[in-house]
Amino acid sequence: MKKANRLLKESSPYLLQHAYNPVDWFPWGEEALQKARQEQKPIIVSIGYAACHWCHVMEHQSFEHEGIAQLMNQHFVCIKVDREERPDVDQIYMDALHAMGVQGGWPLNVFLNAEAKPFYGGTYFPPQHWSQLLQNIAKAYAENQEELDQSAEQFAQHLNISDLQKYGIQQVNSEFTDQDFRLLYHNFSLRFEKERGGTSQAPKFPMPVNYLFLLRYYQYANHPAALEHVNLTLREMAFGGIYDQAGGGFARYSVDNEWLVPHFEKMLFDNGQLISLYAEAYQVTKNPLYKEVVYETIAFVERELMSLEGGFYSSLDADSEGEEGKFYVFTKEEIQEIIGTEEPLFSAYYNVRAEGNWEHHQNILHRQQTDEAFAAEHQLEVPILKELVKDWKEKILRARSKRIRPRLDDKILTAWNALMLKGLADAYYVFQEEKFRELALKNASFLLNNMKNGAKLFRNYKNGKATIHAFLEDYALLIQAFIRLYEITFNENWLNEAHRLTKYTLSNFYDESENLFFYTDKEGEKLIARKKEISDNVIPASNSVMANNLHFLSLYFDKPKYAEISDAMLSQVKELLVKQPAHLANWATVYYAKLKPTAEIAILGSEAQSFRNSFADFYLPNAIFAGTETESNLPLLTDRLAIGEETTIYVCFNKTCQLPVHTITEALEQLDKID
Numbered sequence: 001m002k003k004a005n006r007l008l009k010e011s012s013p014y015l016l017q018h019a020y021n022p023v024d025w026f027p028w029g030e031e032a033l034q035k036a037r038q039e040q041k042p043i044i045v046s047i048g049y050a051a052c053h054w055c056h057v058m059e060h061q062s063f064e065h066e067g068i069a070q071l072m073n074q075h076f077v078c079i080k081v082d083r084e085e086r087p088d089v090d091q092i093y094m095d096a097l098h099a100m101g102v103q104g105g106w107p108l109n110v111f112l113n114a115e116a117k118p119f120y121g122g123t124y125f126p127p128q129h130w131s132q133l134l135q136n137i138a139k140a141y142a143e144n145q146e147e148l149d150q151s152a153e154q155f156a157q158h159l160n161i162s163d164l165q166k167y168g169i170q171q172v173n174s175e176f177t178d179q180d181f182r183l184l185y186h187n188f189s190l191r192f193e194k195e196r197g198g199t200s201q202a203p204k205f206p207m208p209v210n211y212l213f214l215l216r217y218y219q220y221a222n223h224p225a226a227l228e229h230v231n232l233t234l235r236e237m238a239f240g241g242i243y244d245q246a247g248g249g250f251a252r253y254s255v256d257n258e259w260l261v262p263h264f265e266k267m268l269f270d271n272g273q274l275i276s277l278y279a280e281a282y283q284v285t286k287n288p289l290y291k292e293v294v295y296e297t298i299a300f301v302e303r304e305l306m307s308l309e310g311g312f313y314s315s316l317d318a319d320s321e322g323e324e325g326k327f328y329v330f331t332k333e334e335i336q337e338i339i340g341t342e343e344p345l346f347s348a349y350y351n352v353r354a355e356g357n358w359e360h361h362q363n364i365l366h367r368q369q370t371d372e373a374f375a376a377e378h379q380l381e382v383p384i385l386k387e388l389v390k391d392w393k394e395k396i397l398r399a400r401s402k403r404i405r406p407r408l409d410d411k412i413l414t415a416w417n418a419l420m421l422k423g424l425a426d427a428y429y430v431f432q433e434e435k436f437r438e439l440a441l442k443n444a445s446f447l448l449n450n451m452k453n454g455a456k457l458f459r460n461y462k463n464g465k466a467t468i469h470a471f472l473e474d475y476a477l478l479i480q481a482f483i484r485l486y487e488i489t490f491n492e493n494w495l496n497e498a499h500r501l502t503k504y505t506l507s508n509f510y511d512e513s514e515n516l517f518f519y520t521d522k523e524g525e526k527l528i529a530r531k532k533e534i535s536d537n538v539i540p541a542s543n544s545v546m547a548n549n550l551h552f553l554s555l556y557f558d559k560p561k562y563a564e565i566s567d568a569m570l571s572q573v574k575e576l577l578v579k580q581p582a583h584l585a586n587w588a589t590v591y592y593a594k595l596k597p598t599a600e601i602a603i604l605g606s607e608a609q610s611f612r613n614s615f616a617d618f619y620l621p622n623a624i625f626a627g628t629e630t631e632s633n634l635p636l637l638t639d640r641l642a643i644g645e646e647t648t649i650y651v652c653f654n655k656t657c658q659l660p661v662h663t664i665t666e667a668l669e670q671l672d673k674i675d
Contacts, residue, residue, distance in 0.1 A: 011462040012082040013409045014050040018059060022069035025080045028089055036077040036114040042141045042148075043112040044072060047081040047090050050409035051252075051265035051315040053324055054124045055107040061127040068131050075138035076111075083108070084314060084413060085460050085468055088520050092159060092529050097121045099158050111137055113145075116528055117152035159529035164514055167576055176570070176594040180578050184588055185217050188581040189225065196258050197233030199582060203263075204254040206237060208273035209540050209585040215284055216592045216621050227284065234281055238293050241364035244328065245350060246396035248296030249304075250274050252318075260366055261358060264325040264406075265318035268305055269416045269539055271297055275423030279430040283619045289370075294427050301420060302439060304408075310446035311412035311461060312420045320406045327406050329362040330396075338399045339392060346392050349374060365396075412461040414451045414470055415539070417443060418477035425484040432613050437488060444485055444494065447478065455504050456521070472519045472533065475505045476545035483552060490608060490627040492634055495556060502553055502562075505546065515568035516543050534573060540586035543569060547590045552624055555600055558635040570594065593622055597653035599671055602637055603627035605647030614664045620671070 008019040010027050018025055026032035028045075036043045046063075048055030062068045072078050083090035083106065093110040096118040103123070110121035125133060141148055163169075188210075191199040198204045211230045218226040237243060240259025242251050249271050251262030275297050282290040305313045320327040332354045336343045350365040351357060358364050369377070375385045424440035427433065450466060451458045457474050458466035482498035485491075509517040516532045519542060533541045547569040554562035570577075570590050577584045577591065601623055603611045608627035615625070626636040642648045643660055651658045651670040658670040 007080060011460070011465060011467065012050075012085050012411055013407070014048060014052075014055075014082040014084070015080055017050065017056075018063060018080050021059065021063045022066050022073075023063050023078050024069075024073045025078050028079055028081050028086055032077055032079050033116055036112075036116075039077070040114050040145075041075065041077050042114070042137065043079060043116065044076045045079045045081060045089070045093055045108075045110045045112060047083050047093065047108040047110075048106045049082060049084050049315075050407065051267065051317045052106050053263065053265070053318045054105075056319060058107050058124055058130075062125070062130045065127060068127060068134070071131060071134045071138070075134065075141075082411075084409075084416075085411065087473070088471055088524075088527060088531070091519065091531050091533070092527055093118060093121065095159055095529075095531070096155050097123075099155055113141075113149050113152045115149075115152070117149075117156040119148045119152040119155065156528050159531075162514060162532060163534045164516075164572060169572065169576055176574070176591055178595065180574070181217075181591060181595055182221065184578045184581045184591065185221070185223070185226065187579065188213075188585070188588070189229075191582050192229050193257075194229075194232075197229065197236045198259075202255060202257045204242075204257065204259060205538060206242070206250060206253070206270060206274060207538065207585070208270075208277040209536050209589070210582075211277055212280060213581075213585045213588040213592070215280055215619075216589055218284070219619055219621060220592060220595065230281060231285065231287070234278065234290065234293075238278075238289055239367040241366045243293070244300065245365040245367065246393045246400065247300050247304075248293075248298075249300035250297070260364060262325070262364070263318055264328055266300075266304075266316040267416075268301070268312050268314055268413075269419050271301055271305075272416065272419035272421075272423040273539075275420075276426040279423075279426045280619075280621070283430050283616065291431065294431070295433075298424065298427060298436060298439070306439075307410070307412065307446075309450070310442040311450070312417050312443065314409040314411050314413055314416060316408055317406040320404050325358075325362075325364075327400060327403055329358060329364055331356065331361050332363065334399075335363070338395050342388065342392070345378065345388070348378070349389065349392075410462065412450075414447065414457055414459055414474040415477045417447055417451075418474070418481040419539070421447070421481040422477070422484050425481065425488050428488050429484070430616050432616065440485060440488070444482070448497070451478075455500065457501070469521060469524050471521075472505065472509050472517050472542040472546070473539065475501050475509070476517075476542040476549060477539075479505075479549045479553075480545055483549065483556075487612070487625045490612070490629075492632065495634070498549070499553060499557060502549060506565075510565075515565065515572055517546055535583045536586040537583075541584075544584070544586040544590055547587070548593065551590065551593055551598070555598060555624055556626065556634065556636050566590070567594065596622060596674055599623035599674055600636055600650075600652040601625050601667065601671075602640055602650040602652070603647065604631075604637065604640055604650075605629065605642035605645075607647040611647055611649065611664065615667075618668060623671070 002020040004019050005025045007015040007025050081089050094104050097104050105123045110118050112118050214226045214230045236259050242254045242259045242262040249266050252265045252267055253263050255261045275294055278290045278293045318324045332352055335352050339346045352363045356362050371382055371385055375382045421440055421443050424436050428436040450461050457470035459468040459470045459474055479498045479501050482494045486495040508521050519531045519533050534543055535541055536544055547566045550562040550566040573587055577587050581588050606629050608629050612625055612627055628637055640650055646662045648660045649667045650660050651667050653674050661667055
């Protein structure tokens with residue numbers, strides 16, 4: 001019988017996966033660090049996450065191997081980290097790896113001295129290489145510890161250089177000009193991949209913030225190429241294997257250039273953001289494909305990632321039965337058995353081939369035509385085709401339900417839930433589907449009841465317990481979600497909660513010397529560096545989200561100081577943003593909000609909710625909504641009343657209000673005057 005290690009007491013599914021390794025794993029914490037200091041042993045920090053394919057491979061090849069585990073236990077203090085629970089630890093040692101000139105990724109394996117300062121690292125190591133590396137480093141540490149300590153000290157000093165210093169950025173004039181915004185777009189457009197969409201060759205990641213920016217640029221400049229690239233990318237993703245054609249929801253990324261072969265793991269944070277993106281793109285284009293994607297993706301998340309309590313789980317693994325993608329792919333013979341006489345039409349629709357379109361005669365379901373084009377080619381009426389497709393999807397889902405499912409990472413993370421919460425709120429705003437608002441409110445109540453810790457937030461939740469103090473991304477993304485939730489409910493509790501959390505971040509995360517926020521709470525655990533997150537990645541940078549939050553909250557609560565901080569934050573990164581927008585796309589969205597005055601739309605009266613819903617027919621990304629059926633103390637609504645018992649709309653911008661009106665048409669005419 002295998003003996004458990006300390007990880008058995010942890011809640012993280014990723015750490016629990018390693019609980020019966022013969023490696024004497026510690027979780028990250030003072031116990032492990034103290035042991036390293038007392039015994040003067042080097043540390044191995046191995047970082048991964050539950051849905052990571054190569055993390056599983058390295059575990060099976062090396063961490064389950066008795067001989068390799070003996071080497072690790074004899075010479076090192078071994079620490080396992082779930083990067084999703086501890087992004088602060090992951091961020092530091094990933095930065096260290098980059099400083100060593102190594103391409104980052106997971107699993108991330110870093111060697112530290114007894115003071116937790118890194119001196120060597122890498123990602124996946126084959127077992128023979130890993131075994132040899134362990135012996136080499138153990139020997140080097142025994143014979144040349146002083147030299148390795150000096151190297152570690154240099155890396156630690158490098159980690160404490162701020163990104164602004166690293167990029168040579170200096171405070172610039174905070175004027176945000178049309179000329180710079182157009183140059184920013186031009187520089188971004190140079191990266192467009194014009195055949196299949198996206199901004200790079202393989203591997204291809206969805207990167208929702210890129211296309212949210214392009215939608216705003218199209219709205220600002222009426223530039224057709226920006227919208228064309230959004231439409232190309234969103235269509236190709238929705239048609240590709242990266243999108244689960246039967247069950248809805250997106251995989252992590254595509255390993256090829258055509259969005260065909262996904263890395264099959266499904267992450268909550270991707271799907272929350274993609275719901276927001278496709279809903280917003282529908283507002284602009286009214287493309288029914290985008291609506292279909294939103295509805296199917298929400299159905300997937302509710303079906304497979306939602307807890308009974310209302311929280312959303314983190315991810316589904318790429319693997320099942322030890323094979324990547326096995327749950328999702330089919331041979332031609334399996335399709336014939338499932339679909340029956342309609343199989344030839346199904347196979348034409350989803351490009352299923354006898355030899356397979358992937359490896360081992362397997363097929364990844366994907367599309368290459370619109371329903372209209374496919375129906376015309378096969379002499380079908382479009383409504384009949386849509387009924388067939390609906391029936392096919394149900395049959396595939398029933399067949400898949402009999403298979404062994406991918407592992408579920410059932411921890412609940414505040415930041416990722418906030419992205420899904422905003423996705424649901426955005427979907428409700430656009431489509432007014434009551435189910436979406438109900439799911440959003442259920443999730444928001446769960447987060448308030450389980451993730452609040454006095455004025456603070458927790459990061460994680462599992463089995464009734466929350467244990468890790470939250471990071472800036474948890475605060476920033478939840479503030480953003482609560483602002484949106486207020487806009488679809490006009491329940492001021494959500495806006496006031498967003499404001500309370502904002503005040504906490506300003507007290508505990510903000511660095512006035514650089515006009516940016518630290519990633520970690522000043523009352524949190526002290527690591528070898530305290531980082532600031534600037535670059536937008538698959539999740540937007542917490543600083544860019546806070547800059548946006550402060551911009552909008554300054555209007556809701558009449559707090560000019562918030563706007564000043566937001567402007568100063570954007571000013572800090574403006575120079576880099578204009579030159580290299582590909583890594584700062586959410587900052588570009590903040591820039592957009594500064595170019596013209598943000599419209600403040602206040603709706604008062606018995607039909608406030610339905611009036612707000614009517615505005616969703618129009619794309620107004622630089623507007624905020626406030627409303628009440630009676631009266632309110634919210635500064636944006638104070639001293640404003642419904643006139644003559646008719647629901648009344650006040651359009652304001654630049655601290656100036658237009659005449660109150662009673663129709664959407666009149667309000668839109670006033671909005672057209674904003675310059």
